[in-house]
Amino acid sequence: MRFFDIGVNLSSDQFAKDRADVVSRARIAGVENMLLIGSNIEDSRHAIALANEFSLVASAGIHPHDAKSANADFCQTIQSLSSHKEVVAIGECGLDYNRDFSPRDKQREVFAAQVALANKLNKPLYMHQRDAHHDFIAIVKEAKVPGVVHCFTDSEEALEAYLELGFYIGITGWLCDERRGDALRKLLPRIPLDKLLFETDAPYLLPRNIKPKPKSRRSEPLHIEYVVEQAAELYGLPTEDVANAAFANAHHLFGLELTKCD
Ligand SMILES: [Zn+2]
Numbered sequence: 366m367r368f369f370d371i372g373v374n375l376s377s378d379q380f381a382k383d384r385a386d387v388v389s390r391a392r393i394a395g396v397e398n399m400l401l402i403g404s405n406i407e408d409s410r411h412a413i414a415l416a417n418e419f420s421l422v423a424s425a426g427i428h429p430h431d432a433k434s435a436n437a438d439f440c441q442t443i444q445s446l447s448s449h450k451e452v453v454a455i456g457e458c459g460l461d462y463n464r465d466f467s468p469r470d471k472q473r474e475v476f477a478a479q480v481a482l483a484n485k486l487n488k489p490l491y492m493h494q495r496d497a498h499h500d501f502i503a504i505v506k507e508a509k510v511p512g513v514v515h516c517f518t519d520s521e522e523a524l525e526a527y528l529e530l531g532f533y534i535g536i537t538g539w540l541c542d543e544r545r546g547d548a549l550r551k552l553l554p555r556i557p558l559d560k561l562l563f564e565t566d567a568p569y570l571l572p573r574n575i576k577p578k579p580k581s582r583r584s585e586p587l588h589i590e591y592v593v594e595q596a597a598e599l600y601g602l603p604t605e606d607v608a609n610a611a612f613a614n615a616h617h618l619f620g621l622e623l624t625k626c627d
Contacts, residue, residue: 366608368593369615370399370586371535372515372564375421376411379568379583387567388419391586397612399586400564400619402457402491404428406439409446416451422619423449424491426456432475433467439475440482447486453619455483456491457515460504463495472497477504484509489618491515492532498523506530511618513562516570517549524552528560533618535562538572538584541595553599558610562618563596565589 370391374380380387391399401416401423403409409425416423425446427435436442446452458479460472467475483490490512494501498519505512514527515535527534534556540546565572571584572591590604593611597604616623 366395366590366593366605367612368394368396368563368589368608369612370396370565370567370589371513371562371615372537372566373399373401373586374404374566374568375399375401375415375419376403376408377568384415385419387585387587388421391589394587394590396586396589398422398615398621400424400453400491400615403446404457405431405434406436406442406446409443413446413449413451417449421451422453422621423451424454424456425449425452426454426458426479426491427475428457428493429459429461429472429476430464430466432472435471435475440478443479443482444486447488452488453621454489454491454512455479455486456512457493458490459493460497460501461493461495462497462500469497469500473500473504476501477507480504480508483512489513489620494519494523498526502526513618515562515564516566520548521552521555524555528557533560533562533614535564536592536596537564537566538570538588538592540592540599541572541574543573550595550599553596554601558600558602558607559614561596561607561611562614563589563592563608563611565592
C-alpha cells in the first residue's frame with residue numbers, strides 16, 4: 366500500500382533527536398510522501414528546509430494560534446516562501462475559537478489575507494477550523510482555489526458545507542478514538558472517496574487502535590495505516606482501495622505527479 370501523510374509536524378521539537386529515523390521508518394511502512402506543516406513564518410522556513418532535506422513537501426502560512434504574532438508584511442513573506450519548490454499549499458491557516466490563542470478578529474484578518482494570497486498565487490489552501498464554522502465559511506467562500514480542511518472533527522453541517530465548496534477533508538487518528546471519535550466515525554462514509562485525505566498530525570493524535578499499544582505517546586507518520594484501516598472498515602471497503610484513493614487525491618490536490626507503483 367502507498368500512503369501520503371498530508372499532515373506531519375516534523376519541525377516539532379519532539380522529533381529533534383531522530384527526524385531521519387522517523388522519515389525512514391515511515392518510508393518502510395509505505396508512506397511515500399508527507400506534507401510538513403508550517404504553522405508560522407519561522408516554522409514554515411523550518412518545514413521547507415526539512416522537506417528539502419528529505420524530498421518531501423511543505424506548506425507555508427500562519428496558524429490561527431499564531432495570528433497574534435503576524436507582522437505587517439506577513440503576506441509578502443509567505444509569498445516569497447511559497448516560491449520554494451517544496452511548498453505546495455498556503456497554510457496552515459484558519460480559525461480556532463476552541464483555544465482562542467489569538468484574538469478572534471486578528472484570526473479572521475490573518476486567515477482572510479491568506480485566502481486572498483492563495484487566490485493570487487493559485488495555490489491550494491491548507492486549513493484548520495475549530496469551533497468557528499460560521500465565521501470560517503464567511504471567509505473561505507472567497508477562495509477560488511482548492512483546499513483541504515485538515516483534521517476534520519466537526520458536524521454534518523460543516524462537512525456538507527466544505528464538500529459543497531469542493532474542499533478535501535483531512536482525517537486523522539481522531540477517527541480511531543473510541544471516546545471522542547464517535548460522531549466522526551458516523552460521518553466518515555459521507556465523505557466521497559475522491560475527497561478523502563489522511564494525516565497523522567504527528568507527533569500529536571496517536572491512533573488508539575495501534576496493537577500492541579506503543580510505549581511512546583508520540584505519533585509518527587508510520588502510524589497512518591491505522592487511520593486508513595479504521596476508515597476502510599467504516600466504508601466497508603478494502604484498505605488498499607481507500608489508501609489508493611487518498612494517495613491519488615493528495616497528488617491531485619497538491620499538483621504532484623502520480624507515478625506508477627511497480
Ligand atoms: Zn490544525
